Amino acid sequence: MKIKAIETIVVNMPMKIAGSAPLLGGKARTSIDTLMVRIDTDEGVSGWGEAFGHRIWPATRAAIDTLIGPQCIGRDPAAIGALVGDLQRNLHGVGRNGPAMYALSAIDIALWDIAGKLAGLPLYRLLGGGLRQDLPAYASLLRYGDPAAVARSTEEALSRGYRRIKVHEIGEAQIKAARETAGPDIPLMVDCNCPWTVEQAVDMARRLSPYDLQWLEEPVWPPENHAGLAEVRRRGKIAVAAGENAMAADFKGMFEVGAVSYAQPSVTKVGGVSEMRKVITLAESFGVEVVPHSAYFGPGLMASLHLIAALVPEAPVERFFCDFDLNPYHDAIHPKDGRIAIPQGPGLGVDPDPKVIEKLRVR
């Protein structure tokens, strides 16, 4: 079997927004872009992958279309380790993180989708997981900046059955609003997206202690300041989560200095299913819990479900808390009563709907 073609497909999904637009990457955002990759084989089996798409997708897409995709044509899609190993070596000079690695992540996910389809098994079963129907999800609220809006979204998430809430806020008033709305029994996480110095983060961790956070995520600038994260964890007496911006090889140093209580590798950034497996194994050896980052709605979310089900079955699934009129995966992205189904078909378990792709596609 050989890889015959690789196509990149971008869909833009307008969000349903009540009130003011949430912030993503520091800017008001009204839609989400998903960069998907389809790998076709000469035997009629196709696989789907996703590369990190938010904001950077034109560069990632170019990396696949011009550089990485062509290197895959004619290769055996079932020899995932061999192909991805060659790609890693060929790409090292163009960057071990960023668009090159996001592109490689999409290719790797699509190859695992093909592997599952060839084996006739859902990916989580192929990876050794026991039969399982669903996983708990947590509502990963977007950033609103306004305590009343945070309270409203928290309430909405709870009313939909979520029993775990994460806010992307950096102000005490907003975090307090989430805790007061959720009550004392709902696990509450805070994702900061790297705003503070170590001293500021330690100070914030202490100020936030009354809100009983399950974790403080990426509190420190820059994200690779692992010693700084360790200090926040130790002096701030708070669980720290990080890893969505790390490449696979960064995790060892992160674990060695005790930077995190929760590691958050991201399947569309870190190198796909293959690298996720390595990071999860490494984390286990250090006694660090893995709770993958999965702010995605395409094959990246599906791959995250399978990885969690197979390898870290106690971890909740991050579900970005926003709604769309239309998305290529229909109900597969929708948790019910706070739980999200693991697609049981072979590979990633479900393919995107081509009719929806045509409607949402960015040309």
Ligand SMILES: [Mg+2]
């Ligand atoms: Mg995060």
